[in-house]
Every structure is written in structure tokens, then in C-alpha cells.
Amino acid sequence: MNNIVKILQAKRNILLEEIKSAYYDYCHKEKMLNDKINKIDITLAKINEYMEPYICPKCKGTGVVKVCDAAGDTEEISYHTCRGTSLKVSEGK
Numbered sequence: 555m556n557n558i559v560k561i562l563q564a565k566r567n568i569l570l571e572e573i574k575s576a577y578y579d580y581c582h583k584e585k586m587l588n589d590k591i592n593k594i595d596i597t598l599a600k601i602n603e604y605m606e607p608y609i610c611p612k613c614k615g616t617g618v619v620k621v622c623d624a625a626g627d628t629e630e631i632s633y634h635t636c637r638g639t640s641l642k643v644s645e646g647k
């Protein structure tokens with residue numbers, strides 16, 4: 555009986571070590587993925603900052619605007635100043 559208890563305690567300790575190892579791996583992978591996400595966020599912020607002067611101010615770069623139809627329903631259309639390109643267009647003189 556004493557031997558069975560020792561074996562079970564040893565197995566229990568091994569399982570606890572596996573939990574610690576899995577948690578360490580999880581934390582390491584989470585940090586690695588967050589680092590990659592942060593790099594993408596920084597790149598997107600730079601792109602947005604660079605593109606801001608060229609983005610259509612009416613649709614804010616989405617290429618569509620929401621309008622109300624005769625029935626009062628809202629719909630998205632792309633027929634406006636930028637014609638759905640989402641880029642700022644010179645309206646001419």
C-alpha cells in the first residue's frame with residue numbers, strides 16, 4: 555500500500571511539472587505572438603499616418619458612405635467624391 559502511495563505521489567508531481575512546463579510554453583508563445591501583433595500595429599499606424607493626407611475625408615477611406623433612402627432605410631453607396639476609391643480627389647476648379 556505504501557508503495558502505491560509513493561508511485562501515485564511521484565506521478566502527481568510529474569503531472570504538476572507538466573502543467574508548469576505547459577504554462578511556461580504558453581506564456582512564451584503568447585509573448586511571441588503579442589510581439590508580432592505589436593509590430594503589425596506599429597506598421598499599420600505608420601501606413602495610416604502616411605496615407606492620412608491622401609484619404610477621402612467624406613468616407614474616411616472606406617470607399618462608401620451611408621445614405622438614407624426614401625423609405626428611411628440606411629444603405630451604403632460608393633458614388634460620391636472619391637467614387638469608391640477611398641482616395642482624396644481634387645474636385646477641380
Ligand SMILES: [Zn+2]
Binds near residue numbers: 610613614635639
Ligand atoms: Zn470617399
